[in-house]
Amino acid sequence: xxxxxxxxxxxxxxxxxxxxxxxxxxxxxxxxxxxxxxxxxxxxxxxxxxxxxxxxxxxxxxxxxxxxxxxxxxxxxxxxxxxxxxxxxxxxxxxxxxxxxxxxxxxxxxxxxxxxxxxxxxxxxxxxxxxxxxxxxxxxxxxxxxxxxxxxxxxxxxxxxxxxxxxx
Amino acid sequence: xxxxxxxxxxxxxxxxxxxxxxxxxxxxxxxxxxxxxxxxxxxxxxxxxxxxxxxxxxxxxxxxxxxxxxxxxxxxxxxxxxxxxxxxxxxxxxxxxxxxxxxxxxxxxxxxxxxxxxxxxxxxxxxxxxxxxxxxxxxxxxxxxxxxxxxxxxxxxxxxxxxxxxxxxxxxxxxxxxxxxxxxxxxxxxxxxxxxxxxxxxxxxxxxxxxxxxxxxxxxxxxxxxxxxxxxxxxxxxxxxxxxxxxxxxxxxxxxxxxxxxxxxxxxxxxxxxxxxxxxxxxxxxxxxxxxxxxxxxxxxxxxxxxxxxxxxxxxxxxxxxxxxxxxxxxxxxxxxxxxxxxxxxxxxxxxxxxxxxxxxxxxxxxxxxxxxxxxxxxxxxxxxxxxxxxxxxxxxxxx
Ligand code: FES
Ligand SMILES: [Fe+2]
Numbered sequence: 001x002x003x004x005x006x007x008x009x010x011x012x013x014x015x016x017x018x019x020x021x022x023x024x025x026x027x028x029x030x031x032x033x034x035x036x037x038x039x040x041x042x043x044x045x046x047x048x049x050x051x052x053x054x055x056x057x058x059x060x061x062x063x064x065x066x067x068x069x070x071x072x073x074x075x076x077x078x079x080x081x082x083x084x085x086x087x088x089x090x091x092x093x094x095x096x097x098x099x100x101x102x103x104x105x106x107x108x109x110x111x112x113x114x115x116x117x118x119x120x121x122x123x124x125x126x127x128x129x130x131x132x133x134x135x136x137x138x139x140x141x142x143x144x145x146x147x148x149x150x151x152x153x154x155x156x157x158x159x160x161x162x163x164x165x166x167x168x
Numbered sequence: 169x170x171x172x173x174x175x176x177x178x179x180x181x182x183x184x185x186x187x188x189x190x191x192x193x194x195x196x197x198x199x200x201x202x203x204x205x206x207x208x209x210x211x212x213x214x215x216x217x218x219x220x221x222x223x224x225x226x227x228x229x230x231x232x233x234x235x236x237x238x239x240x241x242x243x244x245x246x247x248x249x250x251x252x253x254x255x256x257x258x259x260x261x262x263x264x265x266x267x268x269x270x271x272x273x274x275x276x277x278x279x280x281x282x283x284x285x286x287x288x289x290x291x292x293x294x295x296x297x298x299x300x301x302x303x304x305x306x307x308x309x310x311x312x313x314x315x316x317x318x319x320x321x322x323x324x325x326x327x328x329x330x331x332x333x334x335x336x337x338x339x340x341x342x343x344x345x346x347x348x349x350x351x352x353x354x355x356x357x358x359x360x361x362x363x364x365x366x367x368x369x370x371x372x373x374x375x376x377x378x379x380x381x382x383x384x385x386x387x388x389x390x391x392x393x394x395x396x397x398x399x400x401x402x403x404x405x406x407x408x409x410x411x412x413x414x415x416x417x418x419x420x421x422x423x424x425x426x427x428x429x430x431x432x433x434x435x436x437x438x439x440x441x442x443x444x445x446x447x448x449x450x451x452x453x454x455x456x457x458x459x460x461x462x463x464x465x466x467x468x469x470x471x472x473x474x475x476x477x478x479x480x481x482x483x484x485x486x487x488x489x490x491x492x493x494x495x496x497x498x499x500x501x502x503x504x505x506x507x508x509x510x511x512x513x514x515x516x517x518x519x520x521x522x523x524x525x526x527x528x529x530x531x532x533x534x535x536x537x538x539x540x541x542x543x544x545x546x547x548x549x550x551x552x553x554x555x556x557x558x559x560x561x562x563x564x565x566x567x568x
Contacts, residue, residue, distance in 0.1 A: 050269060051359040058359025058476050062495030067424030074421065075503055079386045083507040085514065158269060159362040159471060163509030164501040 005098060005106070008144045009137050013098065013108060016135060016146035021091040024166060029073040032167060037136060037147040042066045046153040046168050049129065060155075061167060076165060084165050089126065090115040096130075104137040105149065112153075114168060129155035129168065185557050187565040189538075190531045191524035192553055197368040198520045203467035206369075209559055210446050211237035211464060214328035216336055218448040219243065221459055222251050222321035223355040223477060224270075229287060232270040234473075235463050236325060241314060242266050242276070243323065246288040251318070253325050254289055254311040265311070276311075285311050320346060320353025322450075322459070337444065338402045344410055345442045347434070348452045355457065355477040358491055361499040364471045365509060367516040369464035370556070372472070373447045374515070375508055376546035377409065378529040383511065384504045390428065392416035395438065399541050399548045405445030405555035407548050413438020413454065427496060430454045431489050445552055455486070456494045468516065474499045 016035060023031035036042050046061035063069045094111045101107050109132050116126035134150040153168045185193065196202060211217065219234045220243050231244040233256055240256035242265060258265050258278035265276050265285070275292060276285045284293040289311035297306065314325045317333035322345075330336050337345065349355065365372055377399050381387055387394075397411025413435040418425030430438060432455050440452045447470075449460045457477040465471050476494040478487045498505045519525065530545025532538065537554045538547040557564070 048360065048362070050362075054270070054359075056357065056359030057491045058361070059491075059495040060361055060499065060501050062492045064492060065424060067422070068427065068492075068496075070423045071427070075386070079389060079503070080506055083383065084510040159364055160500065161364055163363060163365065163506060163513070165506060 005100065008141060009104075009106070009146075010098075012137055012144045012146040013106065013135055016148070017093050017095070017110065020148075021093060025088070025090055027088070027166065029076050029166075033069050033073045035148055036066065036069055036151070037138075037149050038066060039149070040066050042069065042148070043150045044069055044072075044148070044153075044167065045151070046155065048158070049154050049156050050158055052154045060160075060164065061153075072167065080165060084163070085118060087116050087118045087162075087165070089117075089166065093131070101134065106133075106135045106137075108133045108135050112168070116162075118162075124161065126162075127155045127157040127160065127168070129153060129157075185562040185564045186524060188534045189536065189550055189554070190527040190534065190547075192527070194519045194521060194523055194525055197371055197516060198467065200467045203464070205560065206464070207237045209561075210556075212239070212327040213559065214326070214330045215446060215559075216317070216324040216326050216330055216333055216444070217446075218322060218444065218450075218459070218461055219253065219325050220323045220461060221349075221355060221357075221475065221477070222318065222323065222353070223357050224475065225251060226357070227272065229272045229274060230270075231266060231268075231273060231276075233266055233268065234461065236314070236327070237464060239314075239327070240264060241325065242311075244273075244276075244287055246286075248288065250288070251323060252289060253314050253316045253323060255314060257312075258283055258285075259291065259309045259311060260294070283309075289313065320349040321355060322349060322353070336404065338404075338406060340400055341402065341406055341408045341442060344408045344437075344440055345450070347437045348440045348442055348450055348457070350457065350477070350479040354480040356480050356482075356487075358476040358478055358487075358494060360476070361474040361501075362472070363474075363500040363509070364465070364469055365512045365516075366468060367470050367512040368467055368519070369447050369462065369470045371516045371519060372462065372470040372512045373443070373449070373552075374525075374549055375511070376529075377541075377544050377548055378546040379511075380544070383507050386504050389419060389421045390416045391419040392428070394543070395435075397439070397543045399543055399545065401539055401541065401548055401551040403539075403551065403555065405552035407441070407443040407552065409439075409441035409443070409543075409548075410437055411439040411543065412436050427493060428454065429489070431486055443552075445555060451498065453498060454493060455490050456498055457490070458494065458498055470512070472500075 020035045044063040045059050047059040092113045096109045098108045113128040114126040117123045132152040135146050136149045137144050139145050225245045234241045242254045242256040245251050256265050260283050263280045282295050286292050291309040316325050395412030395414045400408040416428050442450045447462045451458050459475045461473045463471040478490045500509045530547035541548045
């Protein structure tokens with residue numbers, strides 16, 4: 001755990017966070033999925049702080065394998081189209097901690113806030129929360145690239161202010 | 169009156185309800201003053217309201233708070249294992265007693281003057297009581313309970329005087345509700361999805377049997393057909409729905425079709441809904457057991473706590489399957505339910521216009537409230553509207 005993080009790894013992790021935010025803020029679900037590893041054991045969970053705190057396993061989004069992540073993209077882009085009221089988001093992230101987990105992997109936590117603007121409406125806060133990530137660095141040196149092996153999004157809102165289309 | 173005639177939108181409740189039973193005046197969806205009347209006549213009236221399930225507070229000292237309209241409630245399990253529903257208000261000067269959504273306590277203490285209540289509501293301590301009013305008796309100041317009945321752990325409350333719970337639900341609805349609650353109500357809480365919809369509670373509650381194959385493109389893409397079933401209504405506004413489950417193939421659309429696998433044991437009751445007047449929807453669909461505890465916050469905000477359960481006898485594998493299926497299928501972000509949530513809000517906006525919501529699918533008479541309704545009809549909602557009309561005291565056009 002004491003092994004110091006290299007500048008290349010730090011900037012790869014920064015770039016991953018940026019890519020994630022850019023994908024969602026542009027509503028680009030394929031780009032969102034591309035921030036995750038292609039390995040089957042890759043997961044995205046989005047769970048309320050209440051469930052998380054109480055040890056209740058139920059989530060708002062429970063993608064416990066790579067196939068589920070791809071299926072979420074299909075639902076947002078192919079199935080739900082035309083039914084929901086569009087909204088745009090702005091994600092803001094603040095990294096809180098980063099620790100080596102060995103094997104070129106890092107446990108990273110960040111605070112986040114998501115602003116939401118419904119089409120034709122004013123901007124409000126959708127929710128804030130914490131990202132708890134297992135990030136893997138693939139490739140070496142200048143080619144080092146970071147991907148999520150696991151992103152656990154714990155959102156603060158005890159009651160969400162609307163129904164949800166996009167991942168947090 | 170022609171089909172296109174309208175009540176001008178006045179912001180007031182309609183004085184007259186149309187004679188045609190398939191027309192609902194849209195005015196009832198956007199009226200703040202009407203909401204106050206609904207609180208009195210429905211939410212605080214002679215109707216039972218679901219506020220929780222005993223499995224949400226499984227251990228002694230467990231509690232959850234909830235609201236009935238604007239009335240704060242405290243649901244707690246006592247040392248005697250009884251689940252009681254109190255008004256969440258200190259019996260001294262009325263301070264909100266418990267502020268947390270849920271938790272576990274040895275007793276409830278009001279911080280204002282430190283009155284202390286046991287889990288069964290008894291007032292255990294009240295500092296300075298020697299100088300209290302001459303008629304003060306400690307035993308008279310236990311927490312006030314709201315009238316409560318349970319059915320297989322489902323906790324129902326009322327501020328009025330409805331018939332006994334089973335009678336109110338109706339004989340015809342009990343087998344479906346029993347199946348929905350796992351046969352014996354021995355459920356285990358998996359967690360919640362909680363959300364506010366910008367919708368009148370009646371719009372939230374007006375989903376129908378007609379829309380499913382049409383709104384939800386997912387059903388077609390996944391080659392997911394509904395099996396044979398029925399829709400049954402009661403005079404007091406409940407809807408009971410049952411359908412056989414035909415396994416969905418996924419049609420190659422999903423990379424992970426295991427999500428929509430059915431691992432339970434009763435495909436003949438694979439899809440079951442009990443919708444109790446005024447706004448409790450409970451469903452068991454595939455392996456998802458979902459009780460939706462709803463709060464009418466105002467004429468334009470409805471809050472829904474989707475609570476999901478496993479059964480106590482489930483294998484570890486089945487619990488795990490229920491967790492992933494429940495999380496992804498039927499909530500405010502669910503594969504085949506996000507669209508319903510979108511409709512709740514869109515229909516609320518659209519209903520701020522003059523005229524009527526027009527029910528069509530399954531209507532065979534313009535004067536009789538339909539009680540014989542097919543699975544994919546939208547007429548199953550009309551007995552509920554009729555019950556609503558009567559409870560609210562709206563006269564039909566031409567009625568004396
Ligand atoms: S209001 Fe609760 S102790 Fe006084
Ligand atoms: Fe639906």
